[in-house]
Amino acid sequence: MPDTQSAEARAGAPNKERANSLARLSNEHFDIVVIGGGIAGACTAWDAAMRGLKVALIDRADFGGGTSAQSLKVLHGGIRYLQHLDIVRLRESCAERAAFLRMAPHLTRPLSFALPTFGVGMRGKLPLRAAFQLLNVFTAGRNRGIANVAQHIPAPFILSKREFLEKFPAFDAPDLTGAGVFFDGQMLNPARIVLSIVRSAQTASAVALNYCSADGLLLRDGRVEGVIAKDALSGNSIELRARIVANLSGPYAPAFLQQAKACATLNVPLSRDMAIVINRKLLPGMGIGIQTKYKDPDAWLSRGNRHLFMAPWRDYTLIGVHSRVYEGDPFKLTVTEEEIQGFVDEVREACPALGVSRGDVVVVNAGLLPFGENDPSAKDLSFGKRSVLVDHGASGGPEGLISGMSVRWTMGRLLGEKATDLALRKLQLGARACRTRATPVHGGDFQDREELMRAIMKHTGPATPASAVTHLADTFGTHWSEVLKMNDSTTLLPDGATLAAEVRYAARSEMAVTLADIVLRRLDLGTGSTMSSQLLSACAQIAGEELGWSAQRQSAEIARIAQSYPFANPVSQQFVSA
Ligand SMILES: Cc1cc2nc3c(=O)[nH]c(=O)nc-3n(C[C@H](O)[C@H](O)[C@H](O)COP(=O)(O)OP(=O)(O)OC[C@H]3O[C@@H](n4cnc5c(N)ncnc54)[C@H](O)[C@@H]3O)c2cc1C
Known part of the structure; x- marks a missing residue:
């Protein structure tokens, strides 16, 4: 209609x-x-x-x-707590990962991570294989209650050196022996x-x-x-x-x-965590944990130093997490240029062959969370438990x-x-x-994503590109048909992958107040890279029609988003209506 x-x-x-x-x-x-x-x-x-x-x-x-908008987008299944021999937390985390994979199937996926192995000691294959066996036992019920098999977390496994390097050629090292692969959940749009x-x-x-x-x-x-x-x-x-x-x-x-x-x-002591978004694909469809120079003071079973995690996400790569003690005003949280550069240097040192530079970082996610008791100058940090x-x-x-x-x-x-x-x-x-x-969340009441996609394609017809069908399914889940009742249900935005009707629906029916609410959080169009001015203008115009914005207000909304990269603390920003 x-x-x-x-x-x-x-x-x-x-x-x-x-x-x-x-x-x-x-x-x-x-x-x-x-x-x-x-x-x-x-x-x-x-x-x-x-x-x-x-x-x-x-x-x-x-x-x-x-x-909650500032994360590395990982639903942690608790593998890290195995290192701390904290089985209660391991099981709790595993159950919570399963809950989100079950509740929000359109917005979550299982994601594999490789942990490279080196030599024959604690960083070798043998201890990792033993740890994986324990993980498998302690998380035996990890898929209980998840009817949708595409959302199942597979058992961890070991890769040979050749298999690992086929996927991650940039991670070759003299004493590399292969890798272990475990699975966690990924949130497409937290x-x-x-x-x-x-x-x-x-x-x-x-x-x-x-x-x-x-x-x-x-x-x-x-x-x-x-x-x-x-x-x-x-x-x-x-x-x-x-x-x-x-x-x-x-x-x-x-x-x-x-x-x-x-x-x-x-x-509660707080840490300022930071994760960066690299505007290119550095990885295959698998994430990787790479070692930094810092120790984990709480680890009983240490494979060496603390890991940095890199995760593929859409056409980008997420890298985190950098933590530091924070004692300032939470509403005045910022990230300095030196801190971004320092983190990029740490990534470059851990994996020089990737050639990551400051220019690749378009978006910085940062926020505060409970921490362990740490001296403000400590380098080997104890995390919140x-x-x-x-x-x-x-x-x-x-x-x-x-x-x-x-x-x-x-x-x-x-x-x-x-x-x-x-x-x-x-x-x-x-x-x-x-x-x-x-209980499934709003839009999450389906079992089979392929079936959902087929239903959307049947409705939209062949003229709608697959990328737009995917965006619709992975954003609105079973509520896609409400979006397609809007005007512009076949008009594509300048990115070629989002329907104009999605902006209209977000503005009209999803409690959006600002343009950032629509493009960053409802539709996730600008959280991996800056948005083109054409895309921003098109979104502002549609939102303006829905929310009664003047041309001046539309320009102010666009300016606020454009100025917010690489990091903005939205909670600190006052609502401004032009
Ligand atoms: C860089 C980074 C990476 C992370 N990566 C991960 C990850 O991969 N996986 C993971 O599990 N966790 C991750 N975390 C941790 C996770 O993001 C947080 O633990 C979680 O989002 C905290 O949620 P919350 O609801 O407690 O807080 P928030 O999301 O901050 O929610 C608090 C809300 O309260 C509102 N508020 C504040 N004051 C008032 C007031 N006076 N009146 C009304 N409202 C108010 C704020 O606007 C805010 O929306 C990461 C954190 C950071 C910073």
Whole structure:
């Protein structure tokens, strides 16, 4: 069915929806308000709503736009914890990887990584083979409940030197003997997974609003009664009433407690992690772990020094992670030119034959996460081990206030489950089973991706290129047909791989407020490389039609994106409407 709404009616629709959410947030009483729509907050909101609580979710910027948009895109299955002999964490991580592969099949894939082996000692094949055998045993149930076999994690295996060099000719070394290959998950677009979870929470009746910050707490007689929130678009404050306040604003959680004068603190050391995006394909369809000069002080079974991981992603290569102790203001996080150059030098030193240079780095992902106890000048760093969840009422703070910080993206769902368990206990509602582990997210309710692609191709016909069909399937999953109901369902954007209708749908139906929300997080068009001015203009024009933007506002939105490379901290940016 063609889209017959007038431009004026269309531009009003998202605004009306936002006004409606704001009215509900002001007028209704909630069981729980979740502050922060990163992976942890989104999962908490979804989980709590599915367990029957009345939920509000707010984020000061865009959903999934904080640390959760800044990752290496790996769903960790926990192989690193084998080195630390931490089998509990290994199993937990493996179960969480499986959960996301099951919940979001359009936005995740298994991805293999090679670990080169050298000589006959600890870095040789024998210890790695033994470690893989243990991994296989401890993660025997890694595919339990994943009906879609394309999402299964295969067993690890060993490659001969010849097999390894066929794939990775640039990684030859005098004492190289081959490699071990293990599998993890890859997120195609982490911010979109978060958005899909927020939409699932809405389907389960949560009220969710982005660009709405929690600025203070409503307190009475030592217990919370809700939050004072501010709509960034109008500047208006609202009182949001709730019995539980879940401060899941990740690395910003301590700052909120301080701002709200909550008589509660969260003392968690933070690391500033950085991963770079190289604007070319350096790898076959397999990632690789390469050794750096730094040690892992927590490793019991050490193969040598800490690994850097390189992962193929679309037409690019992701390399991470560079960590350092961070003690500054989380909203003022930046990455300096020297730091980017220093990291590139470390990569060049670890693999000179790849010829990576500063000019190859187009995008830098950086953010804060819980760390181990480290001296600020330490080089061999101890990483954060567990997510943090605090019941402030139990330690002298306001009753009904809880805070959480996820140690990894992969562990965000589990933190949401634990935060919801805690909220239920505090509300004395008794145990109710968590269902997020096994429920598909918005758009993820399919078993066979090939079948999904065939259905889209049947609808679009042969004129739509395969790349556009792939983008549609891997972005919207089973909701592709809603996108194709928009005008421009056959018009391609200047990149030749994205339909104009996708921009229209994101602007109209996906709570986008800025152009960056659409192109970086909803559609993932500019997170691997800078976008051409033609592509940006085309997107701004369509978004402008949907959201009622003037030509001046369109130019301002384009300028903000163009200026944000290689690194921008979206959470620190104030909403600006021209
Ligand atoms: C470079 C890098 C690479 C990484 N790679 C990986 C990886 O490959 N795999 C992995 O598993 N993990 C990875 N991580 C870790 C992972 O990204 C984080 O642990 C995870 O995203 C944290 O999620 P979160 O929801 O706790 O925080 P966030 O995503 O930061 O969410 C917090 C949200 O709270 C909002 N907020 C803040 N203050 C307020 C307020 N006052 N009111 C309302 N909202 C507020 C923010 O806008 C933000 O959206 C990486 C991290 C970095 C930095």
